[in-house]
Every structure is written in C-alpha cells, then in structure tokens.
Amino acid sequence: MHQLLPFADRLETAVRRCHNPVLVGLDPRRESLPSGFLAEGGDVGAEETAAAYGRFCRGVIDVVAPLVPAVKPQAAFFEQLGPAGMAVLAEVIRYAQQKELLVIFDGKRNDIGSTATAYADGLLGSDGQSVWGADALTVSPYLGDDSLQPFVDVAAKRAAGIFVLVKTSNPGGRMLQDLLAEGRPLYRHVAEYVEQQAAQTAGRCGYGLVGAVVGATYPAQLAELRAAMPHTWFLVPGFGSQGGTAADVAAAFDAEGRGAVVNNSRGIIFAHRSKPYSQRYGDRGWQGAIEAATRDMIDQLRSTTPAGKL
Numbered sequence: 001m002h003q004l005l006p007f008a009d010r011l012e013t014a015v016r017r018c019h020n021p022v023l024v025g026l027d028p029r030r031e032s033l034p035s036g037f038l039a040e041g042g043d044v045g046a047e048e049t050a051a052a053y054g055r056f057c058r059g060v061i062d063v064v065a066p067l068v069p070a071v072k073p074q075a076a077f078f079e080q081l082g083p084a085g086m087a088v089l090a091e092v093i094r095y096a097q098q099k100e101l102l103v104i105f106d107g108k109r110n111d112i113g114s115t116a117t118a119y120a121d122g123l124l125g126s127d128g129q130s131v132w133g134a135d136a137l138t139v140s141p142y143l144g145d146d147s148l149q150p151f152v153d154v155a156a157k158r159a160a161g162i163f164v165l166v167k168t169s170n171p172g173g174r175m176l177q178d179l180l181a182e183g184r185p186l187y188r189h190v191a192e193y194v195e196q197q198a199a200q201t202a203g204r205c206g207y208g209l210v211g212a213v214v215g216a217t218y219p220a221q222l223a224e225l226r227a228a229m230p231h232t233w234f235l236v237p238g239f240g241s242q243g244g245t246a247a248d249v250a251a252a253f254d255a256e257g258r259g260a261v262v263n264n265s266r267g268i269i270f271a272h273r274s275k276p277y278s279q280r281y282g283d284r285g286w287q288g289a290i291e292a293a294t295r296d297m298i299d300q301l302r303s304t305t306p307a308g309k310l
Contacts, residue, residue, distance in 0.1 A: 004127055005203070007136055007161030008233060012205035012258065014069030014102055019310045020298045021253075023104065023235065024064045025265025026073040026092065028053040032270045034286040050084035053077070057092045060269050063290045065099035067298065070135075072235075072263055075107040093133055097126060104235065105134035108165065109151075110143055116150040124151070125158030136161035138213060138235070141190050142176075152197055152210060161209045161233070164194050167225060169215025169238030191225055191232075198231040207233050207259060214252065216244025216262070223251035226259070234260040239297070240267030246304035257306035268293045 004010065015021050030038065030049055037052040038044050061071065073096075078089035096103050103126070109119045123132045139151050139162045151162045167177055167187045177187040191212065198208030208231050214222050216238035226234070234252045238244040239262050252260035271277040271293035272286040281289040302308040 004159035006159050006201070007155065007203075007209050008201075008207040008211075009203040009205050010135070010159070011069065011102060011161070011233060011261070012203075012207065015258070015261065016310060018067065018069045020068065020301060021257075021261045021307050021310070022068040022294060022297055022301065023261040023263040024060065024068055024071045024268050024294065025106070025237075025263050026057050026060060026071055026269065027265040028056055028077050028269075032266070032273060034272055034283040036283070046081040047084040050078070050081045050088045053081070053085065054088040054091055056269075057088075058095050059287055060290060061092070061096050061099055061101065063287050064268070064294055065096075065101055067291070067294050068101070070102035070104055070261060071096050072104040072106050072265075074265070075105065090132065097133065097135075102135045103133070104136040104138065104161075104163065105132065106138050108138045108140050110140040110147050112143055112147045113150075116147050117154070120151045120154035124154050124160040124162075126160070129158045129160075134160070136163060136211070138163045138165065140165050141193070145193060148193075148197075152201075155209050156201060161211060163211040163213050163233070163235045164190065166190050166194060166212040167214045167218055167221050169217045169242055169244070171217075173215070187221070187225075188228070191228055195229040195232050198229065198233070202231050205258070207231055211235055213237065215242075216249045216252075217242055219248040219251060222249065226251050226254070230254070232259075236260055236262045238263075240264045246300040249301070250305040253306040255306060257309035260307075262297075262301065264293075264297055268297065 078085035093103050126133045126135050141164050179186045194212050197210035201208035211233035213235045236252050271289035277289035
C-alpha cells in the first residue's frame with residue numbers, strides 16, 4: 001500500500017486529467033437494463049439480477065473510464081438485492097478503481113458515536129484501507145456535528161473524502177433545509193460547518209476533504225453557497241433527468257472551473273432509452289449511447305460553465 005494524496009487533491013488531479021467534472025452515477029435498475037441482460041418474462045431471482053447489474057456496471061465503466069474522473073454507485077439498488085447485490089457492489093467498486101476512476105459511495109450514512117465510526121471504518125479508504133474501499137462517501141448531517149466528526153477523522157487518516165448533504169436536489173428538501181434558525185436557513189448552518197471543516201483540511205488544491213452535496217435544481221442557492229464555501233468541493237446532483245441544465249450548474253465552479261463534480265445517472269447509463277440516443281443506438285448499441293451522452297454532457301459543461309477552462 002502506497003501513500004495516497006489527500007482526496008481533494010486526487011479529485012482535482014482526476015478532473016484536470018479528464019478536462020471535465022462529469023460524475024457518472026451507477027444506479028442499475030432491473031426494468032431499465034438493455035435487452036439481453038435478464039431473461040424475458042417470469043420471475044428473476046436476486047442472484048441473477050445482481051449478476052446482470054455487475055455486467056452492466058462494468059460495461060458502463062469500460063465506456064466512461066477514459067472520459068470522466070469518477071463514478072458514484074448508489075448503494076440502494078445493490079442493497080435491494082440482499083447479499084448477492086452487496087457482493088456485486090464491492091466488485092463494481094474494485095473494477096472502477098482498477099480503471100483509475102475515483103469512487104464516491106452514495107450511501108448517505110450517519111449515526112452517533114461508535115456506530116458512526118463503524119460506518120466510516122468500513123466504507124472509507126481505498127488501496128486496502130477499508131473493506132468497501134470507497135474514495136469518498138455521502139453523509140447526512142441531521143444528527144449534528146458529533147455524528148459527522150468520526151467520518152471526518154477516518155477520512156483524514158485514510159486520504160478519503162465525505163460529501164455532506166447541504167441543499168439537496170429534491171423538492172421536499174426545503175421542508176427542513178429551508179427552515180429559518182437564528183435568521184438563516186438551516187442549510188446555511190450546515191454549510192458553515194462544512195466550510196469550516198473543509199478549510200481546516202485543505203490540500204494543495206485549496207479544497208478540503210469535507211465536501212457538500214448541492215443540487216442543480218436550486219441554481220440561486222448554488223451560487224449563494226459557492227460564495228460562502230470557497231474551500232468546499234461540491235457534488236452536484238439533479239443534472240439531466242431531474243431537470244438541471246449546464247446553465248443551472250455554472251455557479252458551482254470557481255473562476256477557474258474547479259471545485260465541483262456534476263452527477264448524471266439515468267441520463268447517461270440508460271441513454272439508450274431516451275431521445276435522441278434511442279433512435280440512433282437502441283438496446284444493442286447501449287454502450288454507444290452511453291459514450292454519446294457522456295460526451296454531450298462534457299461538451300455542454302465546457303461550453304456553458306467555467307469548467308471549459310479545465
């Protein structure tokens with residue numbers, strides 16, 4: 001095992017190498033797989049479905065690894081299949097890293113005390129430092145700062161990263177995140193904590209190991225938070241299928257086009273099902289559709305956002 005650079009610096013290096021900030025979400029869904037991955041009709045068991053997810057995700061990785069810096073497997077779709085799905089998730093993480101992709105484990109974990117430490121210990125740390133081997137993990141802040149500190153501590157020891165939910169892309173997020181506390185929305189209080197932690201752990205790139213999840217569907221708040229969080233990497237969901245556009249995410253970046261990765265899941269991995277790719281590629285050309293959708297997203301971000309300076 002060799003000494004790893006801090007996660008923030010590794011992410012910066014990967015983004016600059018690829019000249020784009022695209023993050024591909026690995027969200028396999030049985031009903032959306034191209035034809036041929038699962039038998040038509042009848043009941044398909046968890047083990048067969050899990051094996052299909054593994055083949056599909058490896059196929060996605062083969063296409064996007066030369067193009068983008070990172071992938072984000074969504075744990076829920078694998079956990080849904082029980083032990084077989086979890087085993088495949090571990091294989092997908094290892095396969096992505098063998099292809100030199102950074103892996104952000106989307107599990108939105110949190111708890112208190114020793115339980116939070118157990119989550120962090122099991123999930124965070126590539127290069128043999130943890131059983132799951134993730135480079136970074138999404139984390140919920142709802143239980144407060146003492147629930148986040150174990151993740152920060154483990155990440156710091158293992159050159160890993162965390163992304164804390166600050167302003168999420170879903171409409172219902174405003175129910176709690178926009179509540180006023182001491183004259184400010186709750187998400188601004190979370191943002192303040194995240195920025196403090198990021199500043200204290202800043203690497204050579206100027207960004208820290210603690211990042212923020214900030215949705216593309218709230219562009220005004222995205223700009224507000226970028227100004228308030230100059231040391232914080234942003235993970236930006238909501239692009240594509242949730243309605244976010246390149247113009248919506250432009251404010252996520254600093255003046256040099258750094259500081260954010262923009263996630264696209266269904267819009268890339270299931271591009272064969274949507275126009276214009278469905279007409280051009282169809283099920284048989286699903287990997288060609290993935291490549292085309294990825295390149296189109298890269299082009300959109302380069303032409304419309306500061307990421308074009310990368």
